[in-house]
Amino acid sequence: MWTSYLPYLKVVGVVSAAFFVLACSETKTEKVPVQPEVNTSKGIVYQPSELAKTMRKMYVNMKLVNEYLDSNQMIPDSLLLGYESMLTDVPTKPKEIGATFYGFAEGWLLELETFSQDRTIGNYNSLMNACVHCHQSFCPGPIKKIKRLKLIGM
Ligand code: HEC
Known part of the structure; x- marks a missing residue:
């Protein structure tokens, strides 16, 4: 049964x-x-929120970007698209998301634009720092994991 x-x-x-x-x-x-x-x-x-799903996709895709960059390969554009939804995704705790969150999100999307135009390790690491900055205010749990996405050797 x-x-x-x-x-x-x-x-x-x-x-x-x-x-x-x-x-x-x-x-x-x-x-x-x-x-x-x-x-x-x-x-x-357990149902992850829309924002949590987007975050998971970002994490998985950035890990791939890390590997492409580290091995000097072309980064597929598809890995750098589709994250604007973080501005509209429903989070687990909507009450905790306010103006500061959107400030960090806009900042992150600008860093993404910079990296898309010029795919250097330095710009990639700045993008990962922008993940960490928002997480310090909103979601400290994954910070260690995110920091491990950074690359050495600029
Ligand atoms: C603008 C703020 C912000 C930025 C930028 C940001 N995050 Fe997040 N992240 C959050 C918030 C808020 C949550 C919690 C989402 C929820 O539970 O709804 C989260 C959740 C997560 C989670 C956990 C998801 C789960 O399974 O519950 C991971 C992993 C993550 N983020 C990775 C990243 C990575 C990697 C980046 C950069 C490539 C990044 N985040 C950029 C705010 C941000």
């Missing part, structure tokens, strides 16, 4: 929800309310 999997699925749901809470927080003790989506056929399912 599929229902025998239910307790297991609940555990998976709670674990991934807990992981998600940690995504933006630095300390494991910080308490952030979570609203997991409840899906009766599959137990509790």
